[in-house]
Amino acid sequence: MSFSKWVSSVLLLLHLLNPCLMISSSSSSLTSNGFSQIPSKFLTLAKRDDFSDWMVGIRRKIHENPELGFEEVETSKLVRTELEKMGVSYKYPVAVTGVIGYVGTGQAPFVALRADMDALSMQEMVEWEHKSKVPGMMHACGHDAHTAMLLGAAKLLKEHEEELQGTVILVFQPAEEGGGGAKKIVEAKVLENVSAIFGLHVTNQLGLGQVSSREGPMLAGSGFFEAKISGKGGHAALPQHAIDPILATSNIIVSLQHLVSREADPLDSQVVTVAKFEGGGAFNVIPDSVTIGGTFRAFSTKSFKQLKKRIEQVITRQASVHMCNATVDFLTEQKPFFPPTVNDKGLYQFFKNVSGDLFGTENYFEMQPLMGSEDFSFYQEAMPGHFGFLGMQNEAHSPMASPHSPYFEVNEELLPYGASLHASMATRYLLDLQTSSPDKSYEKDEL
Template identity: 35%
Template structure:
């Protein structure tokens, strides 16, 4: 017998306390990116207790595999990120962080607990579906280094479809966001080192001023959005750091610029990054200085597959009602490395509302960030329902 929506809802309700207890455990014990050692150990213990095999991915990630008892079929990946932030916890809650200076202020504790709850229920119904469900417990989302361990390591080469969720304090609890097309921007973090020649400021002609060159580069980079991309393309070229100089009377021989590029298109992303490097080099040449350009690819643009998003809307409607499904959420310049999975296979990234009061309305990455935990039940139910409905009628 195939499990129906009412049964899924009841079974999630039955293990709600289990999900909440896990979330509060992870919240008490946050760990930063690539150092989630105790976190992944607890996840492994839960997965072993549930009885699902897994393999290690890097030092602090695992990929669990649940094969359906009705034979072969498609393979879908469900993902939860598990890392926390280097941020104090000022919630004052009984489950506040006991690790000073670290805080699950982005909801990854809830992501992890929800996916473990989904795994627990899906294991009980293993004989009722064909195909395979894989569960990625992924480190280092906050620094854009976790998804690539799964992707570049070849661990998900056979995946047909991907699905993920993110809790969202800006959305009321009881609502689900499923938006077709671009959802989150790419994130590139570039550095430009400028090299000049020192000298006394009273003889600028004898030096090559890296500070002036760097300042000119920063100014000219602002022309990319204004003059090199279409007005309808949403692009950010932001500069957050400009370091130069050692003393008021010394011509700076080195300067360093750090900035970011955010776009919603693979093509525009490449165009803008090329422009940043080109402008930096040409401006530097004009000031008789040289540069070194480097870029860290933190995340691709997150673009939801249209068909997958429409499927998510139907599944979400069965859970919270169509009136509580948001299908036109504004795009966000915030990045998420779930985009790396979407570059391998079609899928969708949904957001689950967790706001119900002033306490749960703080923005992500805030010291007082917290959630209405009722959103975790919705997240768990959505994981289960989306996976089973996809495997039953793949597209």
């Protein structure tokens, strides 16, 4: 450990033991008034007009040029360009289009911050100056804001790099929307020896500057399925000479709903939704086949596996009842199963403390579990992790549209809040590790 970092650690330890012994330092020092002052100082810096305008500009560039999972070529190029301007080192490509940045000592302990970069296949319906320029694609889930906020955090951290007691790993991840980009990041082994990882998601359900989270399971595990039901086509006026796959499929869809309403424990939340139905094209022709597809969700691995098993059984056996054949594909090559998102107990309390220091304890809200899913869960399977929500609803405006809506919008005033929360969690986490385990040597663990 360098002399300057040793002195910094000693001062921090003295402050924890007796705040009155804290030696005065320059006003730019994050820790001059204790750990609780770190978030507010970061927020003040992030709210500077030049700083917030810079983040807004980045978010709008990304929004105008949305890219789908594993196709984020221009988005990752923009990220790399901004990191280079800051003097932040990075690895690229990781997991096809991902970027992994590094700020700090280059040595352990390591803490990671994650932002997803991909857009959705959806036509934007909001008319504004920076509307998506790509037909049929838009950032309808806030990933453009997530990327801008993490770049903002990178800038804050780089400006105070000398005070970091370890290394912050910046994860700019591709393909969260069903592609399992987090799984590929983990498999790339760029997060080994990471002690904790944090992720944030914007939400219209909370006001600006409000946050929510919960300990333990918060988002469901999810999977997708697609099935082809094949019969025998014919004239609609002569159904006795055909084998109708539409009728068979209609019964399959109804039976799939019984898996939750009549087989699942009412206290064990599960969902099966058929969201795709394709087949036929004429009013007087029974088609040869029908294709359906959808998603299923559960909070426990056991329930998830049982639901998967029963979906396949219901589809194939109901098809047989109607003299049809059926094949079921769970699409794991394109859309891997997402495990449930489960927050680490200690990190949950840490997030609650840091966000309380930043926004006030009155602006923290305990959330109920949601049936939505997040591939952040792949990180949590590999290391302790915490995922939380950051509000952006401006009470002076009409209610904002929910994610995955073509009318989804981002209140750009939230960007400084997200950047400062990211930076605060990383900085405080590293300081907590050093002060709680001052005798532990991290010097041998390097990037």
